[in-house]
Amino acid sequence: MILLPALAMSVGWGFRGDYGHEAGAMVPGALVALAVCLTSRRPDWWNRATIMAFLGAIGWAFGGQMSYGRVIGYTAGSQWIDVTYGYASLFLIGALWGGIGAGVLSLALTMKRSELERFVFPLAFLWAFWLAMDLSGLTEYSHELWSSYDVDWVAAVSAALVFSMLYRARPDFHRPCRFLLLLSIGWCAGFFILTPVLGLRMTPPRGDNWAGCVGLYLALVFYLKRAQNSVALRLSAYGFLFGGVGFLLGDLINMLGRSQWSIIGSWPMLQGLDYWKWMEQFFGLVMGAGIGWGAKSLLCQTEDQDRKLSEIDSNEFCSRVLAAPEEDTTARGFNFIGLVFLLVILPWKNLHKNVIQWQKEKWIPEEFWNMPAGFWFLVVGLLLSLAIIVAIWETRRQRLALIPDSNLGRAQWLFLLILWMSLAGDFSKALPRLAEKSVFLVQLSFWITGALCTLLVVRLKEDDQRLPQEGLTWSDRRWSLSLFTKLISVILTAALIGSVGWLTIQTHDEPLPGSHLRFE
Incomplete structure (x- = not known):
């Protein structure tokens, strides 16, 4: 439950780095939400997979508006105050990204269906x-x-x-x-x-x-x-902490690569790589692991993980577990709108940039049959969108044999569709530049990570469900983090920021290329 969200957000964040802004950040948000949903072993969460993916996409989209390129430039300097300021700023940006995203996602786990x-x-x-x-x-x-x-x-x-x-x-x-x-x-x-x-x-x-x-x-x-809503505050705190730490440590990797520190400078195979991309993917890895860990803390755990729910009395092992969200209506308008957004609007918002780049680099003809080449991509996109909307509508009416009846099966399909549509789109965008060593390795890492995610997802089985007969409500104060935990987190974070700033300036004597001064 920690591994899949970590891998899903890592590859999703790599995608976000190629497409940028709010629309790009929606992909890792949807993937991490579905990863948490799938691995929860909770049929009540599987029933809300579309809502979780939709709110995950929206929640992580908010952070996409923040600029951080110049902040990373501060960490490439040689003065401790500039570098530390840069890392502190990156922590805040990552923390806001993860905190808002996890807080919005948690509404899918706590709100009534009617709300x-x-x-x-x-x-x-x-x-x-x-x-x-x-x-x-x-x-x-x-x-x-x-x-x-x-x-x-x-x-x-x-x-x-x-x-x-x-x-x-x-x-x-x-x-x-x-x-x-x-x-x-x-x-x-x-x-x-x-x-x-x-x-x-x-x-x-x-x-x-x-x-x-x-x-x-x-x-x-x-x-x-x-x-x-103690549960939402708890999950948001996990997102805040791990989002900030992930961005901070990810940029440390970027700086080590940029300065050619230690073995990076002596091993040819580690040179000429796009360490900015490794920063992004590591950021996603840590933040996704934190979201998975936070969600895991809401669920029932057993000492013997091989025992099935049917073999165990819920009171035997469920000392603290989140109760199922209330399904007080049969309305499913949110599911329909969510699927249209995730499978139609989200690809349009991102993948149209492929055509723009192909035209800019002259990888496609300017005209075909007296019409701009972009027109034909528009036609194809509209036809595919129509097919997807019809499929969603037929699924809603229980008339599409392609889609399984089980909620777990549908959640698996949704995860794999978003994952591989995004990776295929990114690959087609990068294809003309695959001869570059850095681009080839990044795309290879995307597909390896995507394959691992797929392997984990297809192994999930519906016969290992864990829905407790009773549980704590989302407002129960026992979900709140203790004051001691919060104080320790603040102290360790401050120490980490200062230490990473000091370590970074030890790797180079002069400011690195692309560095910026914040304080004269």
Whole structure:
């Protein structure tokens, strides 16, 4: 339960590095959520696989707006204060990424089905509103009006306006819109207080979306505390800690490779590699392992892992286990919207960049039969999207023989589809550059990791379910982390940041190429 989420997020984060931004980060978010779902041995979680994947994608998308290229440049310097500042900033960025992602994912494990279903229309309406703004040019025009800090303020403000409007429209929109409005206002407040008011800039002159994410994360924590959702706070804390540590240690690997430290400088086989990519994949590996570990702490464990649930009385081994989320409605609109998003919208948001690159590098003809080459890719994409939507609809009506009836089987299919669509798309993008040693090794690592994930997934069996007869509710205070654990985590993190900063400057005498100064 730790290995599969770690591998899934590692390869997903490698994909994110090639596609970037929010859409790229959705892939590892969906994969890690499904990995946790699949390995849980919980049929109640398998039943919510689509919701978990959808919320995982959305949760990790928030961090995709943060810029960190210049921060990594600080860690390539030769002054301890610059390097340590860079690592501290990377910890914060990674922590926000993991904390927000895990916090949003946890809603799928704790909310009633009826409460989740109320989010369908507000989220779909916001996506349609944003799409209309992009196509009309309103988004770009609004950014031109005020772009002093290069942040995504238009998305946050427009989201706040949309949810304010929907809140007044219907009473059943009140709870979801109140939560989504809180996140939007939190982003706006975090940015305006930290940057324009207090003048805090992490990576000048780059964008300061990090400040908005700080506000959003605090708003999320505030909401979870008000709701007394101890499980969500616990899982979010795991994501926060392991996300920060993963990014910090991943960049240390990047710096060791960039400085050609020790055996890296003496072994030809370790030279000329893309250590930036290894940083990304290690970041995903650690963060995914942390999410898996956090989810594992919510589940029933036995001393004899080979014994099946039918052979053990639940009271014998379930001293603390999360109760099943309440399925208080038969509505499945969230499942339909989630599948359309994951299998249609998500590939479009990422893989259209392949065609743009092929055109830019002249790997495809400019025209074919008097039509731009991009037009034919558009036709193919629309036909495939239509086929997928029809398949989803037929599956919903229980008329598609291709899809198994079991929830575990469907979750396995969804994981493998997202994984291999993403890897095949990334491979086709990188194919013309495979002669480069660094590109070849990265793609090879993607496929090896993907194959290992596939091997783990196809070995999962439905006859080893573990659903306890009773369990602790998500609001039980026994899920809360102790004050001692929190203090130790803070102390060890601070020591780790300082130590890694000191170790890094020992590997080189002069600033490395691409370094930046933060303090004169």
